Amino acid sequence: QQQVKQSPQSLIVQKGGISIINCAYENTAFDYFPWYQQFPGKGPALLIAIRPDVSEKKEGRFTISFNKSAKQFSLHIMDSQPGDSATYFCAAFAYGGSQGNLIFGKGTKLSVKP
Amino acid sequence: EAGVAQSPRYKIIEKRQSVAFWCNPISGHATLYWYQQILGQGPKLLIQFQNNGVVDDSQLPKDRFSAERLKGVDSTLKIQPAKLEDSAVYLCASSPAGGSGYGYTFGSGTRLTVV
Known part of the structure; x- marks a missing residue:
């Protein structure tokens, strides 16, 4: 079944701390794993993404760690800032029908306390 | 580059x-998607268009939802009759293009409240 499971549902971190959000998937046909950031009243915006042939990708304070054998991937936010407070969604792309589309996790609401 | 425009922003x-x-x-974007995001959940695909043709509407409740993409550009999603x-x-x-997960850009959405 095409599903992406995300945890935790909510997360509170102190400013300067590390935020970690985890996702797991079942479908081995997934071949692209993006993370989206969503602020209230806005649509999701791409934050960082990884393909399964890479174990880690870093962009600034954001890092994706990918474990293909465990079918798990995670987002690490280093030096978390109050401006990072938002809802984060992991997603996976799978081909289906004639093309394919993104399957999203349920989201993690991150609050960074000053 | 202008983003994805949606209207209205709110509807009750x-x-x-x-x-x-x-x-x-x-x-210039050939592929258009409509997602439904229920409070506290991730977006769920309703329908996907490639140009003006439907490529995936497997999760669209077709008894009440309909969508069209005229001339491969603008799109309209309709609900009739609405449920809570x-x-x-x-x-x-x-x-x-619809063949990868790259380049998805979302609009700000329309918040629908059915009372």
Whole structure:
């Protein structure tokens, strides 16, 4: 079944701390794993993404760690800032029908306390 | 580059009424998606267009939802009649091509409340 499971549902971190959000998937046909950031009243915006042939990708304070054998991937936010407070969604792309589309996790609401 | 435009931003209707949402994708993007985002959940695909043809509508409740993409550009999503459980944010997204997960850009969505 095409599903992406995300945890935790909510997360509170102190400013300067590390935020970690985890996702797991079942479908081995997934071949692209993006993370989206969503602020209230806005649509999701791409934050960082990884393909399964890479174990880690870093962009600034954001890092994706990918474990293909465990079918798990995670987002690490280093030096978390109050401006990072938002809802984060992991997603996976799978081909289906004639093309394919993104399957999203349920989201993690991150609050960074000053 | 202009983003994905959606209107209206908010809509409140009574159950059994009808409602329509409009989306203008990024210029040149061939693929357009409508997602439903229920409060506290991730977006769920309703329908996917490639140019003006439907490529995936497997999760669209076709007894009440309909969508079209005229001339491969703008798109309209309609609900008739609305139910309480249709209360959600309806997100439109577009991408250059439908064959990968790259380049998805989302609009700000339309928040629908059915009372």
